[in-house]
Amino acid sequence: MIKVIDLYKSFEQLHVLKGVNFQVAPREVVCVIGPSGSGKSTLLRCINKLEEANSGHIYIDGKELTNPKTDINLIRQQVGMVFQLFNLFPHKSTLENITLAPIKIKELSKASADKLALELLGKVGLTDKAHVYPNKLSGGQKQRVAIARALAMQPKVMLFDEPTSSLDPEMVGEVLAVMKDLAIEGMTMVVVTHEMGFAREVGHRVVFMDDGVIVEEGTPQEIFDNPKNPRTKAFLSKVL
Amino acid sequence: MPLVEIFGLGIFDSITSQRGYAVVIESFPYFLGGAGYTIALTFLSLSMGMVLGLFLGLGKLSANRILYFLSTAFIDFFRGTPLFVQIFLLYFGVLPLFYDNDPISSAIIALGLNSAAYIGEIVRAGIQAVDPGQQEAARSLGMNQRQAMTYVILPQAFKIVIPPMINEFIALLKDSSLVSAITVPELMHRGDLVFANTYQATWIFASIAVIYFVITKTISTIGDKVERRLATD
Amino acid sequence: MNRLARLFLSTLLVVALVFPLVGCGGEQSSEKVLKIGTNATFPPFEFQQSNEFTGFDIDLINAIAEEQGYQVEINHMDFKALIPGLQNDKIDGAIAAMTINAERLESVDFTTPYFDAGLIIAVGQDNDTILSTEDLKGKKLAAQNGTTGARYCNSVKEQDPATDVRIFDDIGLAFMELEKAGVDAVVNDLPVTSYYLATTENTKLKTVGEVFSTEEQYGIAVKKGNTEMLDMFNEGLEKVKANGKYDELYDKWF
Numbered sequence: 001m002i003k004v005i006d007l008y009k010s011f012e013q014l015h016v017l018k019g020v021n022f023q024v025a026p027r028e029v030v031c032v033i034g035p036s037g038s039g040k041s042t043l044l045r046c047i048n049k050l051e052e053a054n055s056g057h058i059y060i061d062g063k064e065l066t067n068p069k070t071d072i073n074l075i076r077q078q079v080g081m082v083f084q085l086f087n088l089f090p091h092k093s094t095l096e097n098i099t100l101a102p103i104k105i106k107e108l109s110k111a112s113a114d115k116l117a118l119e120l121l122g123k124v125g126l127t128d129k130a131h132v133y134p135n136k137l138s139g140g141q142k143q144r145v146a147i148a149r150a151l152a153m154q155p156k157v158m159l160f161d162e163p164t165s166s167l168d169p170e171m172v173g174e175v176l177a178v179m180k181d182l183a184i185e186g187m188t189m190v191v192v193t194h195e196m197g198f199a200r201e202v203g204h205r206v207v208f209m210d211d212g213v214i215v216e217e218g219t220p221q222e223i224f225d226n227p228k229n230p231r232t233k234a235f236l237s238k239v240l
Numbered sequence: 241m242p243l244v245e246i247f248g249l250g251i252f253d254s255i256t257s258q259r260g261y262a263v264v265i266e267s268f269p270y271f272l273g274g275a276g277y278t279i280a281l282t283f284l285s286l287s288m289g290m291v292l293g294l295f296l297g298l299g300k301l302s303a304n305r306i307l308y309f310l311s312t313a314f315i316d317f318f319r320g321t322p323l324f325v326q327i328f329l330l331y332f333g334v335l336p337l338f339y340d341n342d343p344i345s346s347a348i349i350a351l352g353l354n355s356a357a358y359i360g361e362i363v364r365a366g367i368q369a370v371d372p373g374q375q376e377a378a379r380s381l382g383m384n385q386r387q388a389m390t391y392v393i394l395p396q397a398f399k400i401v402i403p404p405m406i407n408e409f410i411a412l413l414k415d416s417s418l419v420s421a422i423t424v425p426e427l428m429h430r431g432d433l434v435f436a437n438t439y440q441a442t443w444i445f446a447s448i449a450v451i452y453f454v455i456t457k458t459i460s461t462i463g464d465k466v467e468r469r470l471a472t473d
Numbered sequence: 474m475n476r477l478a479r480l481f482l483s484t485l486l487v488v489a490l491v492f493p494l495v496g497c498g499g500e501q502s503s504e505k506v507l508k509i510g511t512n513a514t515f516p517p518f519e520f521q522q523s524n525e526f527t528g529f530d531i532d533l534i535n536a537i538a539e540e541q542g543y544q545v546e547i548n549h550m551d552f553k554a555l556i557p558g559l560q561n562d563k564i565d566g567a568i569a570a571m572t573i574n575a576e577r578l579e580s581v582d583f584t585t586p587y588f589d590a591g592l593i594i595a596v597g598q599d600n601d602t603i604l605s606t607e608d609l610k611g612k613k614l615a616a617q618n619g620t621t622g623a624r625y626c627n628s629v630k631e632q633d634p635a636t637d638v639r640i641f642d643d644i645g646l647a648f649m650e651l652e653k654a655g656v657d658a659v660v661n662d663l664p665v666t667s668y669y670l671a672t673t674e675n676t677k678l679k680t681v682g683e684v685f686s687t688e689e690q691y692g693i694a695v696k697k698g699n700t701e702m703l704d705m706f707n708e709g710l711e712k713v714k715a716n717g718k719y720d721e722l723y724d725k726w727f
Contacts, residue, residue, distance in 0.1 A: 048380055077382030087377035091395050101381040104391060146377075153381055336653050343639075343655075421646070423615075423639040433640055436553035436619035439560065439580055 001026045001157055001188050002047060007056035009042055016042045017053070018212035024157070029189045031199035032222075034209035035235060040192045043209070044159050047190065048079045077105065080150030084162040086142040088134040088149070094121070095130040098149045105153070113152075120148035124178050140171025144178055151182075158182065160191040176202075178183055196240060200224055208232045260443025267434045268447070274430035275451050277344075281426060282413045284348045289355030289412070290405075296356060296383025298389070312362065318357030324418050326350055331422045355412050362408065366401035367393060376433035399470050406463035410456045417452075427451060509534055509542045510564035511588060512552040514643050517668045517726050518570040519551075529726040530568045533587065534693070536718050537709035551642055556580050559696045566695050566706060568682035570662055572621045573692040582699065583692030585707045589717075591684035592622055593663040595651060595670070598677050603658055605682035612636040612657040615647040621689060624662040644669075650679045662689075664727065 004022035008015075016039045024030050032040045045051040047058060049065055049072050058065040089097050098120060099113035108116070123125045124144040134142055143163055150158060160179065164172040175222050176198050183189060183202050193199060199206050199220055206223040208216045208231075216229045224240070227233045255261060299311030318326065334363035335341040335349065346444045370393050421430035431448040435441060513519045519528040521661065526547045538545045547633060548564055555567040559581055572590070573583045596603050609626075610633035616623040617642045630636040639656055641647045648669055651659045659666070663684050670678055693710070695702045713719045 050376055050380065073379075073382050073384045076380055079380070081377075081380040083373060083377065085373055087373040089373070089374065089377070089392055089396075091399075100391060101383060105382050106386055150381070332649050332653060340654065421642060423641060429640075432553070432618065432642070436623070436640075438559045441557050 001028070001061055002190070003057075003059040004043070004047070005057040005059075007043070007046060007058065008054045009039075009046060009051060010054055017046070017210055020056070020212070020214055021207075022207070022214065024188060024190055026156075026188050027186045028204050029070060029187075029191065030181045030205045030207060031203035032190065032192045032207045032209060033194070033196070033199060033235075034215075037211075038209040039040055039212045040209045042163055044161050044190060044192050047159060048076055048081055049098075050081075073105075075213075077153050078156045080153060080155035080158045082143070082146050082150055082158065082160045082163050084165050086139070086146045088142055088146055090134050090135075092129050093133055094126065094137070094145050097134070097145060098152045101149070102152050116152060117148070118126065120151050121145075123151075123181070124148045125174070136220050139167045140174045143167065143171075143175045147175075147178055147182075157188045157190070159192070160189065162194070164193070165193055192240070198226065210235065244472050258462075259438075260440035263434065263438045263440045264443045264447045267444070271427060271430055271432070271448065271451060274425060274427035275455065276313055277424065277426040278413065278427070278428075278452075279455065281344070281347055281351065281416050281419070281424070285351035285355055285416070286409055286412055288348065288352030289359045289408075292352070292356035293359025293363055296360030297367060300360065300364045301367060305396040307336070315357045315360050318354050319361070321355050323350070323415055324421070326354055327418055327422060343419070343422045345414070345425045346422065347424045351412060351416060351419070354415070355408060358408055358411075359405070362401050362404045364403075370396045371398050402464070402467060402470065406460065406466075409463075413456060413459070414452065416457070485604055487614070490601075505543050506546050507534075507538055508546050508548055508564045510548045510550055510555045510567040511546070511559045511569045512555065513549045514645055515570055515662075515665050517664060519568070524532060529588075529722060530570060532722045532725070533719070534566075534568045535712070536713045536722065537706060540712045541709040552617060553642070556694065559694060562674075562696065565702055566693055569677060570665065570691050570694045571694055572662075572689045574621065576624075577694070580697060581694040582697050582703050583694055584710055586690035586692050587686070587710055588691040590689045591663050591687035592625060592660055592689065593666050593680050593684050595648070595659045595661065595666050595678050595680050596657060596684050596704060597651060597654060598679055600657065600679075600681075603681055606685055609636070609658060609660070613637040613639065613655070615639045615650050615656040615659045616661060617644040617647055618642050620644075620661070622662065622688060625660050625686065648678070 002022070002024035007017050007020040008024075009017040020039070020043055022043065032043065034040050042051055046053050046075055047060070047065070053066060054065065060079060063075060064070055065072070065075060089100065092100060095114065095117050098110075098117035099110070102108040102113045103110060104117065118127060118130065121130055124147055126141060126144055126148070129137065129141060129145070134145070137145065163179070164175050167175065172195065176195060179191070179198070180202050181187070189202070191198070203220050205217060206220050207214055208223060208229075210231050216227065216232045217221065223232065225237065227236055269275045296311045296315055299307040300315065302308050302311070315350060327347070330353075331341065331343070331346045335346050374392050375388055378392040380387075383391070416426060417428035420426060420432055422431060427448060431444050435444050438444070511519045511523050511526070513526050513528070515528075517528055518530040519526065521527070524550065531547065535545050548558070550558060552569060554568055555571070556566045556577065557563070559567055570590070571577070573586060573657070577583070584617065594603065594606065594609070603607060609629050614626040614629065614636060616626045616638070623640055626636075626638045630638050637656075639647075639650065644661055644665065647659045647661070650656050666680060669675070670680065693706050695706065
């Protein structure tokens with residue numbers, strides 16, 4: 001589903017990605033962990049071209065993202081993204097946040113879009129908040145709405161950029177629960193996270209990044225219980 | 241009659257018997273007519289400025305080199321030269337090349353182009369003040385730049401630019417007094433004409449100032465109310 | 474703060490206080506200064522040339538002042554500001570091709586006349602419809618604010634409300650408007666209009682009709698009731714006319 005080959009990305013003098021090779025199979029849940037500055041968010045943002053790579057190739061479902069001739073907007077409709085800071089549209093209600101893209105991009109009728117949105121709100125447990133504005137929602141609620149919004153475009157892949165890092169601890173669980181359900185349903189997911197419990201329980205594969213490269217990857221058991229690389233060990237000893 | 245009343249009447253008398261007072265009372269309806277022109281001028285120029293300013297602001301943020309260059313050059317010129325100079329340049333120099341230009345339409349164009357430059361900067365700053373995450377969210381859903389701007393960015397920028405826009409409205413209203421030099425029959429020009437015939441500078445220009453003040457104060461009060469309403473949304 | 478800073482600041486303070494007094498002392502000269510107001514955009518009577526004020530009126534007032542033992546300080550301002558300037562004692566006298574008329578005499582006093590003028594109509598080179606003052610009715614006219622030309626245009630408008638009268642603060646702008654065909658005619662003092670047409674080698678404008686309002690005469694204006702200043706100017710004017718200086722200046726400029 002996702003193929004990243006030899007990716008290099010720098011911001012002016014700072015080299016953030018130094019030759020990353022990465023693959024995600026359909027229905028796979030990959031969790032990317034690592035210290036801050038390791039490049040994990042940048043890698044994720046390159047996958048939907050929010051950041052443009054300096055060199056290397058990225059393929060989504062066979063289509064080459066890095067080719068300038070490719071219509072990036074079409075590809076992004078297949079790739080949903082959930083942000084650390086939610087980025088809900090403050091001037092629209094919860095329902096409108098979810099229906100905006102389907103109506104304007106896929107030209108769904110308002111009725112069909114509303115129906116879809118209510119279904120998704122049901123999935124994330126927030127149907128009663130349909131007509132509430134984002135400023136009245138808690139962090140956990142906002143993130144669940146954000147997930148519903150991304151799902152409304154019926155993407156093939158979902159990218160999560162530290163989805164729970166801005167949440168108060170008591171709300172982390174409700175968001176992770178939604179993500180777990182999504183994984184069980186078979187969504188292809190790439191999750192950058194510090195929630196090791198989630199990675200172990202839900203992830204099919206864990207990727208450890210440090211200093212712009214993938215240092216080690218494997219199943220959760222392999223990485224958490226039997227890390228081979230000393231840098232992996234050092235990192236895990238600090239966070240676990 | 242008690243002393244205070246006599247004293248008060250005395251002051252009232254000494255004020256109302258002055259020639260300047262008589263001139264102002266007589267000319268007041270004439271001045272108000274001029275104020276009408278001033279307000280109409282400002283409205284029309286501001287409208288022109290807002291439409292053009294929106295394009296200029298977007299142009300300055302555009303990736304297209306030509307659009308960027310044109311917008312920046314326009315804004316730099318109209319903000320970098322005095323409005324007074326622009327009025328004369330347009331009235332006597334540029335506009336006659338295009339049509340048989342009269343003072344009023346020339347004034348609207350001059351004020352409109354000038355305010356467009358300032359509004360362009362306001363729009364640009366307003367758009368940039370919107371959280372960049374909004375742009376990212378909109379684009380990551382698959383919206384193209386035009387859709388992201390129209391449905392997500394600009395609606396949010398709108399709320400942000402209201403205070404500076406109101407300031408621009410008030411500034412434009414005051415600046416409109418400059419078109420008196422090309423004989424537009426607005427408030428300042430009318431005061432000028434009455435002054436030349438009666439020499440009552442203090443009375444005339446004080447009352448003109450009061451009229452301007454009443455108009456600008458009304459606008460800023462309405463503006464405050466609008467701001468407050470939008471903030472509670 | 475430390476000693477050095479205190480010393481520096483006190484020195485600065487002393488200098489700031491003493492300097493103006495020193496300056497004052499130096500300015501006291503033995504000659505008296507006349508503040509003369511004018512609107513220096515009216516050639517050939519008063520205008521600016523390479524940063525100096527020049528023209529018939531300027532030369533005349535300088536000649537008068539010299540005879541009477543004064544120095545002249547020229548204050549340039551809008552024409553319409555001259556009379557208020559006299560009323561508020563901002564200037565001692567005003568010389569600006571100002572016509573002596575009853576209306577103005579209500580506010581200021583004038584010397585004996587020093588120039589005979591009149592008004593003339595200027596039109597575009599191709600204009601065949603305006604040939605005299607009769608033809609001004611219903612047309613678009615321009616003049617300078619506060620002048621007798623402006624008054625005349627307004628009187629035409631009173632007779633025919635269809636007349637459009639445009640008042641500019643500067644006669645130059647009125648002429649530009651005429652060249653631009655924004656108005657049909659400009660009504661203004663004959664010498665100034667002739668000068669403008671001649672020195673700007675004007676092929677776009679021409680004068681038509683006879684000189685009118687020829688009872689117009691220019692005078693130097695002073696504050697109403699200031700007989701001392703008025704007498705001084707009249708005396709000086711007499712002397713300048715008597716000793717041939719006036720004729721000299723007239724030949725120079727006309």
